[in-house]
Amino acid sequence: MLTRGVLLGDRYRLSERVATGGMGAVWRGTDVLLEREVAVKVLLPSLVADQEFTARFRAEARMLAALRHPGVVAVHDVGQAVLADGGQVDYLVMEYVEGEPLSARVRAAGRLDPATTMSVLAQAADALHTAHLAGIVHRDVKPGNLLVKADGSVVLVDFGIARSRSMAGLTAANMVLGTASYMSPEQATGQSVSAATDVYALGAVAYFCLAGQPPFQGDNPLAVALRHTQEEPAALPPGTPPAVAAVVARALEKRPADRFGSAADMAAAAADARDSTLASIPVSARPPWALAAPTPGTPSATPAATPPVPAFAPPPAPTPAPPAAPTPSVGPTPTGQPAPIGAAPIGAAAVRTPAGFAASPTTGSGSTREDVFREGSSGRRRQLLIGAGAVALVALIAVAVVALRPGQEPGGTDRPPALAGESAAAPDDVALNPGDASTSGPPPSGAPDASRTASAAPTGSGGRTDAPTSAPDPRTTTPGSTPTGKASSRPTPTGSAAGRPNPYTAAQACGSGYQVIDSATLTGGDGQRKGRVFLMYHSGTGANCVVTLKDTAVGTKTAASAYLEVQGRTRSTDSGSFDYYAGPVRASAAGTCVKWGGTTGGVSYGSGFEHCD
Template identity: 90%
Template sequence: MLTRGVLLGDRYRLGERVATGGMGAVWRGTDVLLEREVAVKVLLPSLVADPEFTARFRAEARMLAALRHPGVVPVHDVGQAALGDGSQVDYLVMEYVEGEPLSARVRAVGRLDPATTMSVLAQAADALHTAHLAGIVHRDVKPGNLLVKADGSVVLVDFGIARSRDMAGLTAANMVLGTASYMSPEQATGQPVSAATDIYALGAVAYFCLAGQPPFHGDNPLAVALRHAQEDPAALPADTPPAVAAVVARALAKRPEDRFGSAAELAAAAADARDATLASIPVSARPPWALAAPAPSAVPASVPPIAAASVPPVAAASAPQIAAASAPQVAA
């Protein structure tokens, strides 16, 4: 049984459990060898019992460990350990990211201003592009998996643990891989996923930031997922700049080929929309992170950190999950 103080692999001592979801639990822990804080993701026993799943899990962990990007949570190690009761657990060790989920940030202020939203979108898309180049599709991009660090930078966590370019949305265990409120039409209908799947999810995240709620609601997660495939979302708030609305609309295109050609293309478009928005408003109305920036025409191409601006609050809806246990997905 996993409890505080358990030592995995003679190296990782578990502290407090910080998240639990459909694939397992994440613990705040300590690497006793290097004396550093880590996040340890421990898979559910039912998943560990599937040899094919664990093989994919380890292969994906190796690929993620090779990624180098400030917006992607670093993976340190992967392993298997025997517990005192004789059971086996598979675990993934990552950097512990001290940050606030974007979902909590939006709930606290109602919604984000357009320039800040585009900054978030550009940072996340740039991080995803690095993963896509390595053949990895996240599959569960959502506000809860975007952490805002103390310096304002955005880090993408909780990558899908199976290489998914050739996977459909449903596994053999009938578990939809993703979160209903941010699920692409192809995921909702069980079609193969691709980099375009993550681009759609980022569009839904941007919609959430701007409107204070996800694009669709429903009586249950399945109904929400199907609305992504069959309906268009309501219009964004009237104060959304046309350039910003255009970026979100293209990212949310129903057909993958109608979206941005890559996450890098989305990042560039979001950065352009951010800069155009900043250039159109007086200094006194700019979001906090932009106040100390140079004149809009000299705003660098790098993506600025995010901060919440003063905007009218909008009630934020929670994101229904589709998972075997109907539980939140695990995040580092």
């Protein structure tokens, strides 16, 4: 029997049980040889005799020990021990992480601000990519398995149900492992898991951070899992930046092929969304934690990575929220504004941030292509897994409903602040109605994916080849001025251009019902972002819309353009000298490939024919 003071392997003295999970218990302990604090995960006695569980337990220890990443809990040792009563135990020794579950942080704050959420997402995705490179799929990514340290850095724990691609035969038939609230459709229907499975789960975690509740809830795990396969989540809270919403939407695609191509791509997209949120805040007013850091790249499975940017900032003073963009939202609106949480660095003062959102700086250079949907996929429609998949799900859960826990584990309780390597029994599920996952807000949107090279664009005024609007153009009207002529149906700026952020969003420019499906960042040779080109899609009409938003010389007439070409038709272009944006250029393109692009600040982008479905 395990009790306080037991010495395992003549080396690890147990002092306090800190968590209990599906495969075992985690104890706080001491490595008496090296005189350091450790976490010891002990396999449940009832499972020691099960050769399958012990084989997985030891194999996972070997795989995890090979990982080197600050965002992955380190494994120090694995062994077996015979207790005084003759019982035998298998144990895993890990680093002891002083931290708090992300689930507890969100519950304490209500919800997190977009920039903080994207910082957490970037760190966690970067850590997951390291595991994926080693052939490990976590399969139970959830807020309770992300520990937040005092400095805001995030550590991924509890690979207790992780499975290597080489261990496909070591999971019992018809066993579905994972947590229902964050379970991917393919995982819920018993299909093969992959890195995309973890990407989906991390997207659901981001949704939980932003909305204060997971994407779906139900009376039982089966109901929750079914909703993941058949429904779309409700809209994120009003004011969520489109760039942030786009990252979450792409991660939560039903088809694995429509999600980010890798966790590294997701990390880069999250970092860019964080940066675009920060771009609307003057440098002097940015939170002290929002420091420029390298964009997550492709980590190795062995070398240590650069320490991540802390994720949590001191609470900002409240400021009035800007007007919401015209896209309607059907999701619930939590009361109050989210605030960054956690301890501030010594001497740091609280800062003000627009609409209660923290943000971080733009750091990248070069022109980046930002696909909200992976190239080669439809890019315009979410595919629902129904019919046979739902039937398979019912059969699987009938066999393994215990594994589909919505966020709790039998007999578990919330962990204390000091945590290590095991799931907390945190209630991560809160009710949320189904709806449209799109949203809009002040900053430009887009989710970065592949990098593309920009070319210098010609300057000067050009002509548009599609029908112009006769109303006064807000693109060339200073916010607050009184235009002459007919009233315009174009959107009104959401803020002043005096602070140099663009007061318009792509959703406002294109109109209600359009959602970002692709975007490209236009970055000059000086490393400064000149603007962004957005490809939008209206699922109700099948129409596309392209708009180029300026990020430099905002409020001053400079050359810009946007174009859209539907395969088999003449290209439509809007070009000239504009204060805020070029476009919108719209065309019906349901089931037809399109080319799109634009220029501003002397930088151009043009796509090939794509988004064909």
